[in-house]
Amino acid sequence: MMCVSIWEEIFEKLQNIPRIHPLLLERAESIQSEHDTISHQLSTGNEFNQELSTKFSNLGIIIDIFNQYKLNLSSLGDLLEIIDEPNQDDEILTEALEEIDDLLPSLTKTIRTLQNRLLPPLKFNDKPTIIELRPGIGGNEASLFTEDLMQMYINFANQQKWKWEMVSKSEGSNGFVNEVILNINEPGSYNSLRFESGVHRVQRIPSTESKGRIHTSTSAVVILPKMSEGNENSLKDDERQFKSGEVRIDTMRAGGKGGQHVNTTDSAVRLVHIPTGIIVMQQDERSQPKNKAKAFSILRSRLAQLEKEKEYNDQRKLRTDQVTTTDRSDKIRTYNYPQNRVTDHRCGFSLHDLQGCMNGTKLGELIDRLEEHEFESRLQDLINSK
């Protein structure tokens, strides 16, 4: 009789372990064979190949975890066999049960890490980031909030010890910000910051409000993968990415004869990408080539983002059930000052520490939640699409 109850108990415990999808296991096997091929290439090749060896070590990490997973699984199997043996000694039985209890948490952890590693990597997730912020509805209050958001990302970058720089900050004629562009020069920062793309909504009593009413304003955040350095050295390479006639370069020079006749300080550059109609303007630097280089870098990032979104939508179209929308027109997050609350509408998570979020210390927590949420939905996508 005792035997049956033990089996029920074990069965219940095993139920709680996440299942790894067979497709992911298949992928792990294929990584194993790829790893073997690269290892062969590296041992026979004469020259040191940086790219190949980086890939080799990256794959090696996955394989280590995979081996750990296999090891855990086989020891679990051994333990189950011991328990399964008829007329097993009671002492051995309890020991085996204890060992299973020890093993299960580590197995769960290995499975989670493996799943994370095995999902096909997202495009551009190793890139640095360009953050563009623009006020939405709400007039001057929206501009003030845009500056608050800018400060939040700067704080977050400092917190993470990421290097950042202000590419440009422009103000409208009323003296309020109408566009901010920041560079986060940390490779891989795009992977965590990409969740920030979308409309951020603020609910608070603006400093300009005299009757104490709560206003709702918005600010749009665009996160782009940074594709080039944006300096004179990267300019030639950036220009080569486009066919001749694809980009129109306008320099804002006053009319007249130019040359020795006038002595202008206007160094603004405007790029128009003709196939998509994207316009990029840069004017903060005194040097025209520098403005041009920055503009090209931003243009390339915007196009890369467009391409990524297109790819993503094409993949989604294959599925019939559209669960959530990633449309940029939807608000993604609300900052409610009176309630000291930040709610992310995509994963439904509320953080009850607004100050912590704005000074960058708690933003990471929010991003972790989103990462988890995205991971689940991607896994679901992968499973459903096959």
Add this chain to the structure above:
Amino acid sequence: MPRVSTKLIREAKKVSPLLPYFLRANASLDQAKRELQWVQSELPENQWIEAAKRRHNHEPLQYILKSQPFGSLDIICEQGVLIPRWETEEWCLKLSSVLSVLGMKNLNILDSCSGTGCIPLLLNYELNQLANLNSRIKGFDLSPTAHKLSNKNLHSYTKMYPSSASNVSFAKADLFSSSLLSNLDVRNVDLVTSNPPYIPPKDYNNSVVLNGISRSVRNFEPSLALIGENEFYEALITNLVLPSKAKGFIFELGYQEQADNVHKLMKTRNWNVGLLKDSASNIRCVIGWKDDSPMSALGQLCTFTYE
């Protein structure tokens, strides 16, 4: 020069008490704001008021900040020497990219009327520092002030890029002297570059709307570097291009007639002549090259070639 409206002054005052000073020299509030920002980021705070007052008086910002970016370089600017223009920067970068692709080693380049020395230094940076072509580049100017400043610029270049600095030198010489080449001590030249004065005297006193020059240029930049007509191009050809047996030349200019005149002089000598327009669609350079020489690559720069 249109009067600055009181409304604009009021708006500017709201942003900064210094901003109204920048309105006279600038077409828009935005550009004035940017200039103020550059002043504030490049000069110490106790010089801001003086800088604003000088700019109010139409003094070029480049003289106030004492520099002008030129390609990847920062060229030192001082009163008495022409400030490098973006048009010059543009054709200089185009020229150096053609020469880098050509990849010819040990090229001899001579630059006349070099002023601050911006053309030789940028060509040197692009050809020798970046493309490793080991060209030798010499610049000369008549003005002692310009000669001194070009050496100062060379000195600051040497500090930044010591490995390629020895390929450039500057001399003081008169373009109109018949013994120019022996004065300069050069024998073989492959390419002659120049940004000579090209504003005819009749346009020098006109305002910008009448094809003339802006007040800031007239009041602050040296007329020696500005007033000139065909005589400069004729001297460049007879005293430099022909005796040095150069295979190509590129001269900045501002008028179609100047280019036509150069073409008239060269077509009897079997040279090809073409024109380069700048990105504001103004005629900017006349380019010449000999067939069957490596300098025929200069033809790629031309937007128009004479038949």
